[in-house]
Amino acid sequence: MSQARLAPGVVPGRLTPHELAANFVDVAPPMDDHEARVAADRCYFCHDAPCVTACPTSIDIPLFIRQIATGTPDAAAMTIFHANIFGGMCARVCPTETLCEGACVRTEAEGDPVEIGALQRYATDGMIAGGSHPFRRAEPTGRRVAVVGAGPAGLACAHRLAAKGHDVTIFEAKPKPGGLNEYGIASYKAVDGFAQAEVDWLLGIGGITLRHDQRLGRDITLESLRAEYDAVFLGMGLGGVNALRAEGEERRNVLDAVSFIRELRQASDLTALPVGRDVVVIGGGMTAVDAAVQARLLGAENVTIVYRRDRSQMGASRHEQDHATGSGVRIICNAAPVKVHGNGSVVEVEFAYTAVDPDGGLHLTDDRFRLKADQVFRAIGQRLDGVPETLALNGGKIGIAGPGRTSIPGVWAGGDCAAGGDDLTVTAVAEGRDAAEDIDAHLTGRPVEIPG
Amino acid sequence: MADLRSDFIGIKSPNPFWLASAPPTDKEYNVRRAFQAGWGGVVWKTLGSEGPPVVNVNGPRYGVIHGPDRRVLGINNIELITDRPLEVNLREIKSVKRDYPDRALVISLMVPCDEESWRDILARIEDTGADGVELNFGCPHGMSERGMGSAVGQVPEYIEMVTRWVKQYSRMPCIVKLTPNITDVRKPAEAAMRGGADAVSLINTINSITSVDLDLFAPEPTIDGKGAHGGYCGPAVKPIALNMVAEIARNPATYGLPISGIGGVTTWRDAAEFMALGAGTVQVCTAAMTYGFKVVQEMISGLRDYLDSHDMAMSDLIGRAVPNVTDWNQLNLNYVTKARIDQDLCIKCGRCYAACEDTSHQAIAMKPGRVFEVIEEECVACNLCLDVCPVENCIDMRELAVGEMDLRTGIRRGPYANWTTHPNNPMAVRAAE
Secondary structure, three states: OOOOOOOOOOEOOOOOHHHHHHHOOOOOOOOOHHHHHHHHHOOOOOOOOHHHHHOOOOOOHHHHHHHHHOOOHHHHHHHHHHHOOOHHHHHHHOOOOOOHHHHOHHHHHHOOOOOHHHHHHHHHHHHHHHOOOOOOOOOOOOOEEEEEOOOHHHHHHHHHHHHOOOEEEEEOOOOOOOOHHHHOOOHHHOOOOHHHHHHHHHHOOOOEEEEOOOOEOOOEOHHHHHHHOOEEEEOOOOOEEOOOOOEOOOOEOEEEHHHHHHHHHHOOOHHHOOEOOEEEEEOOOHHHHHHHHHHHHHOOOEEEEEOOOOHHHOOOOHHHHHHHHHOOEEEEOOEEEEEEEEEOEEEEEEEEEEEEOOOOOEEEEEEEEEEEOOEEEEOOOEEOOOOOOOOOEEOOEEOOEOOOEOOOOOEEEOHHHEOOOOOOHHHHHHHHHHHHHHHHHHHHOOOOOOOO | OOOOOEEEOOEEEOOOEEEOOOHHHOOHHHHHHHHHHOOOEEEEEEEOOOOOOOOOOOOOOEEEEEOHHHOEEEEEEOOOOOOOOHHHHHHHHHHHHHHOOOOEEEEEEOOOOOHHHHHHHHHHHHHHOOOEEEEEOOOOOOHHHHOOOHHHHOOHHHHHHHHHHHHHHOOOOEEEEOOOOOOOOHHHHHHHHHHOOOEEEEOOOEEEOOEEEOOOOEEEOOEOOEOOOEEEEOHHHHHHHHHHHHHHHHOOOOOOOOEEEEOOOOOHHHHHHHHHOOEEEEEEOHHHHHHOOOHHHHHHHHHHHHHHHOOOOHHHHOOOOHHHOOOHHHOOOOOOEEEEEOOOOOOOOOHHHHHHHHHOOOOEEEEOOOEEEEOOOOOOOOOHHHHHOOOOOOEEEEEOOOOOEEOOOOEEOOOOOOHHHOOOOOOOOOOOO
């Protein structure tokens, strides 16, 4: 037993290296050939299939599953990649139970959908591991497009533009590409450096130049990009984190969940990563679950998610919630933080139960409780940070019309920074792809290709 | 509880489930295990003439067709008749029969097509205690190239001739095993009957190539880069076998000729279907090769359950469906049905719609919310929608009452009338003026 297992405070090494390695293995190991064929055989090849309608990128799911069933996984991968170049990561992080698998007719028939996500991973893993890039670029157009942000939206946009013969330069603020795929999801969802391998494979198309440490508003400006390029796509995500608005949240060890997730993903030695003994995560989305579960896996004894509304309104899917509770995380609903107690460092968090107003808003009740906490993670959403003032906003995000057109001619936007999305990787990919189609049509007069 | 004891042309067995002459019945060890598992009878794998035994290939003997999850749907084999010495087989048959006197033990035979060969082999098997002989006129591979097996079974005159020899030189009950590799199975059955056969058994395996290796460009199973056609059996051949059994059962020339049904029997239900079409016993191979001998226990309990629940004796089942097998021209052209979709059971997959819209009569409407409804004005009652629907009982075929309007034709349903009297039939039989 590790010496630090029950140590108070935020300390590293609560678990042994062996335990940590076991805890952070692939959460959903890949299917082998036989498993995939058996799973594929369950697909009914529906007419105008509901799963396709439910997929934000409209992947032709029945077709790719049939291609797996007939022993041609690379053909299946191409069906996926034509619609969604991030088919590999989406297979890992999509909330399939609310998208394709939720719409699967077998869910209605027997409560047990075709394992679309796992099958998609089976098909795409093989091609990405193979390394060679399957798409060829069209004849060069001589047009140049700037993309801000090398996350799912920016890279999907860049890939589609490069495929159409345009030259793309991506400006990325961080030292690595991938965006939230690289920095923002639980490490057990994308093991063995998959996020970087996927980006490397994607860039194999050619025609995309990646420039790091280039932050909009610090190193580059929208005006300079507009002047230098034929079109600009903004896909820089949300750089800011919402505050708790609870007294005392400046105390030590009250941290952003996204930072914790990022540090964990980038850590080369998990035994050196500190974690509290009593951890409280405030929020109800995927980020809250990823932070809470990983805190448990690092050895935190008590981890509690506190969410201000009820369970059905959590941003995290039911599957994610179950994963959290199955990992030993406690979920408390209908409570909001009012005060962070402590002496320099946090010691306790005081919550008030909430009640719903007639208009749907919340108010705090007098019913209060305290949770012991030596580490608190904020996971109550992110906000746009450093956006050019000239851009019209909508609900705190970049306002867009149609396929990502912003208020400024020649500037498109997509992904989490743009209004209207649902903060999913797959939606960001769809928006990047569709904006690329619109940019291409705008630059060349060519018709927009039907997605997929 | 239903009595499953069988008396087939004087050969008694505790149940009608026999193992067919095939790899599982090649030697004493296997046959003892089969009897221990509960099989009612065994047809011992085909014996040949005395002398050097036949030689088998030393590569793969089987090709296979897989369904979902590698379920075996069909097997093709290129194994020949027994490749063990005749004396060894005879000694083992005698030993097994002595220990299992209540089980049926029939010996399959295949020797060259001359009277002397048949007389000799019949003399050799006489004192084994076996209950009967089955003449292998069916195997379509290897031996047929040497003028035996299906080479005999494809010439009715030879069947009749050899059967006559067998009945002349042996007092044993004689079953003639027929090949399906012919155009009209009634002809060889009639020939067997003329030759004095006590029964026929069918079907033997069907000429087949199970698949082609797309790297070697050779048929499977592949022997050093080459392949020869084999004999196909298993669940995939059952529909072909059922039809051939029915054709013999309803043929006036062979009516009443006992039949041992073979071809894809995998469950009690398959067996019951063969029996309903006239088979007195059934013979099994592929199911045993796939799952082992224990499958017979399900066949026994299943058939017993079925007979009990229908208050039938086994004799009531045998041949019961034969009168309902008829020619197309006897079918009631005034029988009208319409597909009906149960909206509560529908899972909205749309397979019925795709099948009807693309390949049939555009008789299913796809409405908002993925609601699929039958358009009775277009429905010809082909029932393809029901066939492709993944949900049991979601789609059924509603029968129109006599007098009810068929919305497709605008004609009210009339009483029974078939093609022989239909006005569109130039050969129609007309009532006297």
